[in-house]
Amino acid sequence: MSSCFTIFLSLSFSSFFFFVFVQNFSTEAAPTFLDLFCVRISFFTPNSTYESNLNTVLSSLSSNATTSTNGFATATAGQNPPDQAHGLFLCRGDVSISTCSDCVATGKLVVLRRCRNQRVATIWYDECMLRYDNRSFFSALEMKPSYQTANTLNITDPTRFAQVLGQTMDTIAKRASNGGSGKKFAVEEANLTSLQKLYTLAQCTPDLTTSDCNRCLQERLLNLPQDKQGGRSFTLICGVRFELFPFYNTSAMAPVPPPQFRRPPAPERPKGKSNKSTMITIAITISVGGFMVLLFLTCCLLRRKGKRMHEVFKVKGDANELTTVESLQFDLATIQAATNDFSLESKLGEGGFGEVFQGKLPNGQQIAVKRLSQSSRQGDEEFKNEVLLVAKLQHRNLVRLLGFCLEGDEKLLAYEFVPNKSLDYFLFAHNEFWCNNADPQKSDQLNWPLRYKIVYGIARGMLYLHEESRLRIIHRDLKCSNILLDSEMNPKISDFGMARIFGVDQTQANIDKIVGTFGYMSPEYAMHGQFSVKSDVYSFGILFLEIICGKKNGFYHQFDEGEYLARYAWNQWRDGTPLKVLDPTIVDSNSRVQVLRCLHICLLCIQEDPAIRPTMATVVLMLSSNSITPPSPRHPAFFVRSKSRGLGIPMKGLESNQSTSRTKPLSNNNLSLTELYPR
Template sequence: MNSCFAIFLSLSLSLSLSFFFVFVQNFSAEAAPTYIGHFCPHISLFTPNSTYESNLNTVLSSLSSNATNSINGFANATAGQNPPDQAHGLFLCRGDVSTSTCSDCMATGKQDILRRCRNQRVAVIWYDECMLRYDNRSFFSLMETKPTITWANSSNITNPTRFAQVLGQTMDKIAARASNSGSGKKIAVEEVNLTGLQTLYTLAQCTLDMTTFDCNWCLRVMISNLRQDKQGGRSFSLTCGVRFELFPFYNASAVAVPTPPPPQLPRPPSPGTRLKRKSNKSTIITIAITIPVGGVMVFLFLTCYLLRRKGKKTYVIFKGKSGANELTTVESLQFDLTTIKVATNDFSPKNKLGEGGFGEVFQGRLPNGQEIAVKRLSQSSRQGDEEFKNEVLLVAKLQHKNLVRLLGFCLEGDEKLLAYEFVPNKSLDYFLFDPQKSNQLIWPLRYKIVYGIARGMLYLHQDSRLRIIHRDLKCSNILLDNEMNPKISDFGMARIFGVDQTQASTNKIVGTFGYMSPEYAMHGRYSVKSDVYSFGVLLLEIICGKKNGFYHQFDGGEYLARYAWNQWKDGTPLKVVDPAIVDSNSKDQVLQCLHICLLCIQEDPAIRPTMATVVLMLTSNSITLPSPRHPAFFVQSRLRGVGIPMKGLESDQSTHRTKPLSTNNLSITELYPR
């Protein structure tokens, strides 16, 4: 009897201790989130008690407050007015954790990130329960797959071939579900039975500011980082993350997809119903005859409608990386010509916004009230069917806040129309080169525009799923929205590059004189560095408030770039700067931008910075910039027979071949985050 009591007491103590340790483990998990890793690129530091530190503390306090009340486990915040000292931050909690766990994780992260990334302007920290990041640049809604933190379980899978297949299929499924999640959280989980004793648990999640396309793309990149021969692994970036294990690591009920209610079976009819049915027999017969006849008529109508639509179906063909033709339908973006005519009041002159070498642009309003800008290509436009289809394909695939958004197109008869989002403040040249309106462009606003253009170009060159060379970057192709945010437009001349492709050539030189790089204008060679050159000229115009050919009309052969270089070389760079933007607060930043501009317009494309480096130089005060040397200059060729005729050139200054006049041997080291 005593031995039985002793055994019972021993078991009771063991169970009590087990429950105690489980409770302690769960309590500590609530109190201390599980640290995974952090990233501090060490590209820019802030000084203690600086404006940036004050703005950063404001952002972190705001995020910490939001975490206590956040339903979706996500929030972002911004503090500060001037871009160099602005602080931007966000947090994302794992979609299955409670509000209290999310709040605890955020509170820990707020202290931890400042300790691990001391005085850093850019930082991110990951935990099992949440992710926290901040930056001195605006990164909201930008899909970023680097930096990435990846981890794999040390235990191997016994049957790696089958496991890799199941894991791949499951991850594809939850990536699609998370991207299209309508629950307010871009998260999806899935459990799959591998054997009688093993279950695969998977999770995928994106930040809530990601579009469906960007979320899906980000998750696919993270999935490709996973080791498929291990029993667990995870891969996280700044905007998404994936994880799999052979044990449950999330609360499935918190992210479960609601199941639809079961169908209700009809109740058996009562005797009264039987009598009623008998009396309504004639009605049933009538309905039985009418419905098939009506169905046949509807079927014939739909058949005729679909055949008509099939005749209008438009496809876009482009070359993929393998060189094979890839057929992509864009019918979902197609507008009827009648819809466009109604929206623009039949292309009324009162709705006309402007025109160029391509044709005219009209303001319109769709039936749902949305305002649009319709680009109507003229029959004599140099943008033919190929360029038209190219622009539709490119812009439809690109999603970035600094790129104009394509809403649809129309290709009927002789009409080629593109419908874009309406950008109310016209183009940059409308303000920049007008003596009165240019005064509205104070330096902080110009810097905001410069930075936005640089971010948009970086997206085209590096961050989008396609590498795009714009080939016609200029002031008139920079549109300004109601908050004066820049949006790059006009992709009719753009070209797709393969992932590993660095340069291409063409015999058809298109673009605008003065913005074209020397290697493109003279030899038809273009690359991302061609766009960098155009960006440099554009930046110079923004700093000076004058067109590139301004001084040419007074002193034959001297363009803005030559004038700027001469003033820089003579130690008087402020002479070239628009007087309206120079004051004691902005002088250093203006001169830094002028320095960057001169680096971008070097003759040798190999020594020009990339757009990633340009963005880094624009946002960092601690980087020492290389000294610029004699850049590439152009004068209008007086011999029309020099070189190949510039076919297809759209120019507001010249349509003749241009000739480089200078060479240099400048070398520059690319700057990368560490």
């Protein structure tokens, strides 16, 4: 009896541990924002009937998302057409109910904040779409607006690829169209080579007819790139996507196994054989118990192997946060092989935190590996912060984290490879005092349309961090060297080691340890440790000013203790001679008005009072629409260098570019590696 009890306890304990182990690795990642559509011509007044009906619709959709088995629901509220509200959500066909519910809840909060008081809006995430309108749009064939995005990497064999892509997409378009009322959704894999697969997806809202769904998908297929390694095209009612990696949940799409054949119940055995039956039962129990104990020991070994990683990523009050990044972990051997064991030939550059290497994964993907030195001042906390933040944030203007490695004394971050280095490499190419590795011919490539494209992309990336992502992120180290440029010169914000998360309703925080670069720091942060989204707006304003002027913030100060760029720009603006500030290579009769408008926006961003600075949403709006007239800027805040301490002291008309960091210019893929010196 005692022996059986012991076996039972062993089995129970092993089962309990296994359950806890599995449970600790089952959290969902934050939804990935794609785009937002607001019709800025139809507004409702606060506390109106329409607002009440809209809240009812959105609450109904949020509730339905928690139980919907097909990831789709519609809702309508109100009797009178002008004040009626209609809405729907559509979740990607492979996501779980919990992921769908979380995405819809996040979309509801973000769309109400970003499309404030607007009657018509749609928000897209990778996992779901949420839409509302004051007119009934259910089952309607609406093909606009539409959006297209593409991977920046090219295909090596475009002819073969286009053929496989066309056949596969045509197949899943038909399958999705015939999906019935449950889900109009289909995925398909196809072999490109013996080592490479193509993954495709197509989906419509289930309220569409078969013909309308197929028509929408066929039109979307025409907008897919034929020579890139990935792309997507979507509209209000359908979408298609392809990649060279599995971007959907393949296990959720696996066919349901056929029911197992059950043997008929065995005839009742004579009582004389009951002892034999008991022995068999005990033997099976012991075998199962032994298996569970073995599983327990295996789990212990795995946990011991990853002990350091668990210690680094353990967050008080959020024991499951490790799951978000567990799937991104690389083996050290993989990184060593990719970088040829961190050879000099693979080295791209170095900084205060360590070195950056170019590498190539077994699947052919190019990566940039940030190797933190053992003497680096970026400790486990900063490493954890960067991994957790970047893993949860995905936007076309943010550098993408592919994985990390934490073995022995090594702390490694693997990012997408961005071939065109950083913005300062191009922008300050003629000024070797600030950028030692610059090529003087590079700055000539930055004409005004390209600079405008870069600054608009940076603004969109910062808007995503501040308002469009599920987490509100304050970057705290926005500067030219932290802006990477891809093969098409699209900007990507990098280096999130100093970033901080804000709560939904949080507007400001205080901190004792000041980090970043004084030339880009807002006065309230540099002097009082107060930071907010407006601190990032100030940094964006300085960065924007450097893009317009083609000079570093401290350029003029190197000559006989002269002016800093921000003060110089304000003085010229005040005196009515702003053209003196502008980079001569970008000013012509066609661009002058737009460049001066951008200088106006810069001065608004660097105002001393944070309340006067615009939000990033307003900045994006001013950049994308000339119908909005920016308010007149006031006297910005500057710094004066304290000769006794070498720190910035805010004063009107003076400025300091003293930095709390020292950065070394990097070559390719200039990931910012900043060494911090606390005040």
